[in-house]
Amino acid sequence: MLEWLYANFSSVAAVLLFALIVLLIIIKTVRDRKNGRSGCGCGCDNCPMSGNCNKK
DSSP states (O other): HHHHHTTHHHHHHHHHHHHHHHHHEEEHHHHHHHHHHHHOOOOOOTTTTTTTTSSS
């Protein structure tokens, strides 16, 4: 098992790094939704869809 890990260390490290980045993005998105921030990043003042998103 250790031989396989040593032989494929760069691939395993790349997959773990990618998974960590995806996990951090998901966590930030969930926190933003809970705090009432929209995903578009432009604010809701002049948005025609402001009544449909971020309903509380």
